[in-house]
Amino acid sequence: MKIVSIKLKNYRLFESFEITNIPAFCVVIGANGTGKSTLFDIFGFLRDALKNNIRQALQVRGGYKEVVTRGKEGEDIEIELQFRMTIVNKERLVTYSLIIGEINNRPVVKREILRYKRGEHGSPYHFLDFKLGKGYAITNEENFDKTDEELEREKQELESQDILAIKGLGQFQRFKAASGFRSLIENWHVSDFHISEARGSKDALYAEHLSPTGDNMAVVAQYIYQEHRDIFEKILSKMKERVPGVSHVEAKNTEDGRLILRFQDQAFKDPFIDRYVSDGTMKMFAYLILLFDPKPHPLLCVEEPENQLYPSLLRELAEEFANYADRGGQVFVSTHSPDFLNAVPLESIFWLNKKQGITQISRAVNDENLKALIEAGDLPGFLWNQGWFEGVTP
8 A cells, every 4th residue: 555645735834735646765855844744744643633533633733723724724624645555456546535624613524535446437436425424435345346326335423523434434344445544544653753762671561563752662672583583683684784883682671570672782791771872873773673574564754864873874774765665665754864865766855845935845856957967977965965956955
């Protein structure tokens, strides 16, 4: 499953915004304040709305009036994602549309639609369509031998007008598109890694995936070591290549039943516990755990991975993100680092800039000057430093 386009209206800086032909590895650059974090926040917003409801997802962002574009307070917020997913052994382009507004100063879901084409011709069919908490979903969408008129609608009424229909219907396999999209949201990873939370002893709870903040890194490292020893050895091998001196990493049980990471340095007899290890070492280990997850996330979002990392490591890290995408995941990265950008193919690069206060997006591969310079042997990061990306300064 892969997101191929995002369309936004009145979501913070994005009064009217669309990004199309999104590659599996997507890197976004832009000056401060152009909306890189806001673009990635769309994924976090949908995840929060699915976990709770629209009202709570807005509240943690300051409320409806803080999220809607300034000057558009009386208008609706619109989010549309197009993604490809396999339905009945065929890849189909599915569109999810969400319109959020206010009624009596309370946020509500005014419209929620899932649609895709059943055949080669005709308009996309609505397999889920809700307005203000009431609507329907198709229960036999896989019966492609049926005509549109023969599809069976199941009417539903949600408990509240601020709940997403895919939250409930997505639990049931008979609603294929809804179930698939819900699974995508539940399993994507929007990184909010904090080194301070990754350090120190942790309760020895079970966890298979790195949390967004990285606070369960020791637990996940132990899980991979115990259940996927070959993958752990690959992570350790990468650590030895990237961080000079590191010869071994282990998740060690303490006497009180907690876990702590210990790093062995070749120059010393005894290993260091993680609070004595550099920020860069901790962050590189976290990225390797994330990128070599035995059950990869369908989508990763990582902001400014270059922080705390030595510049020479960034090219290899960019290549690891690209390899993750090649293995079937999708990766969104924002960066301020020309060194990181030098390792990114031109077709993966998008840049944001502001014109008259409105954020716009451009794709590097569509710029003929950039294409010609890259073909002549230049690198994207160097061109960025030289000002070839209009409206962007590193």
